Amino acid sequence: MISLLRSTGALSLSVFAATGRACILLIQMLFTLPLAIRRYELLLEQLYRVGVLTLPIIIVAALFVGMVLALQGYNTLVDFGAESSLGLLVALSLTRELGPVLAGLLFAGRAGAALTAEIGLMKATEQLAGMEMMAVDPLWRVLLPRFLAGVISVPLLAVLFTAVGILGGYLLGVDVLGVDQGVFWSAMQQGVDFHQDVMNGLLKSLVFGVLISLIAVFMGYDASPTPAGVSTATTLTVVLSSLVVLAMDFSLTSMMFQ
Amino acid sequence: MNSETENIVVLTDIVLKRAGKPVLNGLSMSVPRNSVTAVIGSSGVGKTTLLELIGGRLKPDAGYLLVDGLSVPDLGRQALFAMRKRLGMLFQTGALLNDLDVYENIAFPLREHTRLPETVLRQLVLMKLELVGLRGARRMMPAELSGGMTRRVALARAIVMDPVMVMYDEPFTGLDPISKAIIVKLIRQLNDILGMTSVVVTHDVNEAMQIADFIYMLGQGKVIASGTPDEMKNSKRHDVSQFLQGQADGPVPFHYPAEEYFTDLLDQPSNKAEAE
Numbered sequence: 001m002i003s004l005l006r007s008t009g010a011l012s013l014s015v016f017a018a019t020g021r022a023c024i025l026l027i028q029m030l031f032t033l034p035l036a037i038r039r040y041e042l043l044l045e046q047l048y049r050v051g052v053l054t055l056p057i058i059i060v061a062a063l064f065v066g067m068v069l070a071l072q073g074y075n076t077l078v079d080f081g082a083e084s085s086l087g088l089l090v091a092l093s094l095t096r097e098l099g100p101v102l103a104g105l106l107f108a109g110r111a112g113a114a115l116t117a118e119i120g121l122m123k124a125t126e127q128l129a130g131m132e133m134m135a136v137d138p139l140w141r142v143l144l145p146r147f148l149a150g151v152i153s154v155p156l157l158a159v160l161f162t163a164v165g166i167l168g169g170y171l172l173g174v175d176v177l178g179v180d181q182g183v184f185w186s187a188m189q190q191g192v193d194f195h196q197d198v199m200n201g202l203l204k205s206l207v208f209g210v211l212i213s214l215i216a217v218f219m220g221y222d223a224s225p226t227p228a229g230v231s232t233a234t235t236l237t238v239v240l241s242s243l244v245v246l247a248m249d250f251s252l253t254s255m256m257f258q
Numbered sequence: 259m260n261s262e263t264e265n266i267v268v269l270t271d272i273v274l275k276r277a278g279k280p281v282l283n284g285l286s287m288s289v290p291r292n293s294v295t296a297v298i299g300s301s302g303v304g305k306t307t308l309l310e311l312i313g314g315r316l317k318p319d320a321g322y323l324l325v326d327g328l329s330v331p332d333l334g335r336q337a338l339f340a341m342r343k344r345l346g347m348l349f350q351t352g353a354l355l356n357d358l359d360v361y362e363n364i365a366f367p368l369r370e371h372t373r374l375p376e377t378v379l380r381q382l383v384l385m386k387l388e389l390v391g392l393r394g395a396r397r398m399m400p401a402e403l404s405g406g407m408t409r410r411v412a413l414a415r416a417i418v419m420d421p422v423m424v425m426y427d428e429p430f431t432g433l434d435p436i437s438k439a440i441i442v443k444l445i446r447q448l449n450d451i452l453g454m455t456s457v458v459v460t461h462d463v464n465e466a467m468q469i470a471d472f473i474y475m476l477g478q479g480k481v482i483a484s485g486t487p488d489e490m491k492n493s494k495r496h497d498v499s500q501f502l503q504g505q506a507d508g509p510v511p512f513h514y515p516a517e518e519y520f521t522d523l524l525d526q527p528s529n530k531a532e533a534e
Contacts (some may be wrong), residue, residue: 130353
């Protein structure tokens with residue numbers, strides 16, 4: 001009983017300590033921002049590796065999610081003769097929730113894990129220490145471009161997810177299930193509010209982008225420099241960022257859509 | 259000449275604790291300019307820690323540490339990085355950047371710290387590659403290199419900024435005899451040709467004896483013996499001769515501290531300690 005209490009206490013302490021270290025890392029990274037801006041080609045390279053290479057999984061997943069939404073939505077709505085609202089249903093679900101959340105989750109699995117593993121391995125093989133001894137600060141040379149690339153990529157990927165998802169819903173709803181094309185789009189146009197729905201969704205994805213990228217970069221940088229340490233850190237990145245995305249989504253939703 | 263200009267590194271009564279335990283405990287030593295100084299000692303005796311201190315990656319809990327006249331623990335971030343530009347370090351694993359080829363790895367410090375035109379940069383890189391005999395391997399990736407080649411590339415990178423001092427962390431470990439001989443030859447040559455100072459941390463006694471002008475032997479967090487290779491060979495101290503001659507048992511015990519053998523054997527696990 002006591003040992004349970006003790007281990008819970010130790011766990012909570014280590015969680016708080018890690019959160020603190022992550023925040024310090026974030027602040028330190030932001031201080032090196034001017035250096036990173038001067039070397040924007042590093043950021044471009046990471047944007048490609050973190051953002052562009054995540055596109056295939058995002059697009060394929062979005063297409064299927066959109067089609068499933070249309071199928072399930074249609075089956076429910078048609079009972080009430082409300083299949084004209086199918087476009088609205090698909091668009092609202094995607095802009096408000098599914099776009100940001102699923103793009104975030106997929107990004108964490110595809111890019112977040114890769115970032116953690118890469119940085120962790122660089123640490124384990126003394127590449128980061130080597131850089132420091134060559135008077136190059138890994139904070140802006142390695143960490144900051146990857147972090148920024150994540151922050152920029154996630155909202156863009158979420159927007160793309162939403163767009164492709166709607167396209168998927170359109171393909172299935174209009175071309176397969178036979179909802180009228182004009183009704184599909186006009187319901188969407190009337191029902192979706194730019195500020196309330198699109199911008200809030202974008203804001204959500206920006207928050208997710210910051211959190212996932214920080215977790216991924218921090219976990220790699222903070223990993224114990226051993227093979228076991230790197231694999232633990234990679235797992236933790238995916239688990240933690242998924243949980244954080246879902247928890248933040250709930251809090252943000254309850255604030256945004258009252 | 260006073261000792262500060264004669265010695266590039268001066269450590270005085272350095273104490274460094276890790277998790278409450280002293281790793282270095284009152285260590286004092288100095289590294290004369292333009293010489294090869296070897297630091298030997300068993301694994302885990304704080305040799306690598308010493309290099310991290312000199313490079314400013316760790317701060318001592320007590321004591322003074324001067325590198326080229328600068329007190330390293332008191333340097334701000336900018337000054338520390340400025341100092342590091344004049345130091346080269348060879349890591350045990352090489353620490354080459356995985357995503358860059360040999361050429362770009364060696365060019366890395368130049369690209370980060372200078373704005374040399376590409377032609378000049380190319381000449382500098384090729385000259386350093388020629389010194390370590392790997393001009394032909396410039397387009398290979400780190401993953402394709404053998405252990406010996408990795409270390410030679412890392413060596414070329416360590417000297418590409420023409421440092422005043424190069425620190426070698428276990429440069430001979432895990433190499434075949436030929437590669438070892440190459441590294442020994444290179445350290446000596448580079449030291450003499452380029453007029454650098456070399457600090458070699460190693461537990462390979464033979465290589466240290468061949469290469470060094472002066473040897474420090476560490477134990478229990480401080481210098482337990484020092485001298486030229488010949489003086490070390492003739493040392494009367496048992497712990498020194500045990501290490502130099504590689505004997506399994508001696509002043510440094512074979513057994514890790516444990517409770518008495520028979521009591522331990524006859525002990526039932528349920529009795530105590532292990533059951534916890």
